Amino acid sequence: MSSHQPVVVLENVGVTYPNGHVALEGVSVSLAPGKIYGLVGVNGAGKSTLFKSIMGFVKPTSGQVLIEGKGVWEALRSNLVSYVPQTEDVDWNFPVLVEDVVMMGRYGHMGFLRRPKAADKAAAAEALARVGMEKYSKRQIGELSGGQKKRVFVARALAQGGEIILLDEPFTGVDIKTEESLITLFRALVAEGRLILVSTHDLGSVPYFCDEVVLINRTLLACGPVETTFTQENLIRAFGGMLRHHRMAGDDLHDDTDARRLTVLSDDERPLVLYGEAGGEKIVTGAKDGKP
Amino acid sequence: MMEMLLEPFSYVYMQKAIAVCGLVGGVSAFLSAYLVLKGWSLMGDALSHSIVPGVAIAYMLGFPYAAGAFFAGVLAALSMAMVKKASGLREDTVIGLVFTTFFAVGLLLVSINPTAVNIQAIILGNILAISDSDIFQVALISGISLFVLLLKWKDLAAVFFDENHARSVGLKVDFLKILFFTLLSATTVAALQTVGACLVIAMVVTPGASAYLLTDRFGRMIVIAVVLGSVTSALGAYLSFFVNASTGGLIVTMQTLIFLGVFLFAPKHGVLRARWRRRAA
Numbered sequence: 001m002s003s004h005q006p007v008v009v010l011e012n013v014g015v016t017y018p019n020g021h022v023a024l025e026g027v028s029v030s031l032a033p034g035k036i037y038g039l040v041g042v043n044g045a046g047k048s049t050l051f052k053s054i055m056g057f058v059k060p061t062s063g064q065v066l067i068e069g070k071g072v073w074e075a076l077r078s079n080l081v082s083y084v085p086q087t088e089d090v091d092w093n094f095p096v097l098v099e100d101v102v103m104m105g106r107y108g109h110m111g112f113l114r115r116p117k118a119a120d121k122a123a124a125a126e127a128l129a130r131v132g133m134e135k136y137s138k139r140q141i142g143e144l145s146g147g148q149k150k151r152v153f154v155a156r157a158l159a160q161g162g163e164i165i166l167l168d169e170p171f172t173g174v175d176i177k178t179e180e181s182l183i184t185l186f187r188a189l190v191a192e193g194r195l196i197l198v199s200t201h202d203l204g205s206v207p208y209f210c211d212e213v214v215l216i217n218r219t220l221l222a223c224g225p226v227e228t229t230f231t232q233e234n235l236i237r238a239f240g241g242m243l244r245h246h247r248m249a250g251d252d253l254h255d256d257t258d259a260r261r262l263t264v265l266s267d268d269e270r271p272l273v274l275y276g277e278a279g280g281e282k283i284v285t286g287a288k289d290g291k292p
Numbered sequence: 293m294m295e296m297l298l299e300p301f302s303y304v305y306m307q308k309a310i311a312v313c314g315l316v317g318g319v320s321a322f323l324s325a326y327l328v329l330k331g332w333s334l335m336g337d338a339l340s341h342s343i344v345p346g347v348a349i350a351y352m353l354g355f356p357y358a359a360g361a362f363f364a365g366v367l368a369a370l371s372m373a374m375v376k377k378a379s380g381l382r383e384d385t386v387i388g389l390v391f392t393t394f395f396a397v398g399l400l401l402v403s404i405n406p407t408a409v410n411i412q413a414i415i416l417g418n419i420l421a422i423s424d425s426d427i428f429q430v431a432l433i434s435g436i437s438l439f440v441l442l443l444k445w446k447d448l449a450a451v452f453f454d455e456n457h458a459r460s461v462g463l464k465v466d467f468l469k470i471l472f473f474t475l476l477s478a479t480t481v482a483a484l485q486t487v488g489a490c491l492v493i494a495m496v497v498t499p500g501a502s503a504y505l506l507t508d509r510f511g512r513m514i515v516i517a518v519v520l521g522s523v524t525s526a527l528g529a530y531l532s533f534f535v536n537a538s539t540g541g542l543i544v545t546m547q548t549l550i551f552l553g554v555f556l557f558a559p560k561h562g563v564l565r566a567r568w569r570r571r572a573a
Contacts, residue, residue, distance in 0.1 A: 055460050076462055083460045094329060094453050095508050104450050108461035114446040140508035160461060 204270025321521025324500030344398025365477030417488030487540030
């Protein structure tokens with residue numbers, strides 16, 4: 001899968017729920033392997049509906065979703081798409097060990113009775129090692145820290161063997177250090193040719209780990225590389241009045257003629273910081289550029 | 293002494309009662325492992341009461357009463373799912389609403405047509421007094437349920453744990469959920485005859501609750517629950533030969549005592565252990 005042909009293609013996808021609620025309309029977007037895509041939008045913008053239509057849980061009322069050229073159902077059966085749930089959607093008191101959760105990722109490969117074969121055991125062990133959790137295989141899942149919990153579910157997705165991984169709000173309730181180590185893991189996974197689609201409303205972290213962004217609000221607002229698409233203008237279109245927005249213009253910052261200005265956008269997570277002259281502002285990502 | 297202890301086994305009706313009780317207790321306990329985890333313990337309660345109108349109607353029309361009970365149970369489970377989806381009311385409200393409605397209809401039918409059913413037998417159950425054909429029905433229902441559970445327990449666990457993921461690996465989630473409620477209805481009907489409608493609830497909750505405190509693995513939880521359920525049930529039937537007491541009462545009392553013991557002394561999740569750990573920390 002080293003080619004950069006898009007593997008997930010949405011053609012004019014629309015979803016109207018039976019109660020008449022239009023969740024998505026006319027979404028056309030192509031996602032290529034080897035990249036992390038950030039799916040950004042307010043709550044109720046249709047992020048989860050988009051996820052569900054890629055996984056085949058909701059059938060688009062118009063348009064179609066193609067995965068590696070196949071219909072969604074066929075893709076599901078060949079375990080192409082795997083899913084990492086939000087931390088709060090998991091019952092952490094459920095009596096399962098880490099290794100049991102990862103083994104569930106293999107169910108689609110097993111027979112009628114779901115008895116693991118040697119290949120399944122090998123795949124599960126390899127997936128656990130890949131996320132650095134092999135030492136915790138006998139722990140009950142509730143005994144893990146926030147970052148470890150995420151890793152276990154990523155391991156389940158890897159064991160499933162999907163080339164396409166959907167992550168639902170992976171950084172809620174996770175501290176910055178854990179977030180950074182998870183980002184390193186995600187980067188390594190896409191470097192091997194996988195495709196990761198992350199739904200998030202954590203604006204500040206998007207430039208740190210996404211290659212491209214898909215901005216939606218009922219319909220597709222913009223899609224493209226972070227540098228050119230993740231702009232203030234687009235974000236304001238996506239979030240409307242729901243963003244906290246601070247701007248310090250050139251004359252607030254210094255007394256010379258430097259027209260550069262500083263813009264901070266945030267909802268409730270890490271803020272997005274933009275700096276530069278009007279129209280030519282760049283995203284400031286402290287860690288990446290080595291600037292404060 | 294030994295002769296006295298073995299005496300119940302010399303009666304065919306006792307042999308049957310002990311075996312069937314053990315089987316029903318085991319299957320109920322199997323299901324209890326799932327119910328306890330989902331917070332659906334009240335479903336057992338609801339279903340056991342909801343089958344009363346089915347029994348009443350079956351008697352009136354001369355059908356086998358297990359068929360009527362089973363039909364009413366499935367109907368109740370489906371109505372609960374439908375009312376919940378359409379109204380957005382909380383689960384406990386919907387369960388309370390539906391099962392009392394069914395139970396009321398059942399009582400009404402019985403009071404209008406009093407000769408039809410011995411309602412006492414439904415509510416209290418009596419394994420020692422049931423007919424051979426009923427015993428056969430109970431054994432058949434439990435046997436089939438147990439067989440299906442043994443085949444599909446892993447799929448059901450995956451659905452109960454993470455429905456979305458189960459769907460994404462290609463499991464038929466809706467089918468499996470319907471299958472589970474069908475098995476639950478069927479087992480409730482079977483257990484009804486052994487311990488009665490009131491105590492069915494305990495049979496599909498208590499063993500699972502005890503097992504939950506004893507292990508962190510779902511597979512083992514099922515094994516523990518099934519062992520507890522079938523041993524206490526068989527023992528209850530056996531003991532009722534000597535003490536001339538209600539079989540259901542004996543079974544559920546034993547299950548509760550075991551739960552109390554586990555609750556206090558379980559190695560990892562017991563109350564005393566937790567207190568001791570806190571003091572050590």
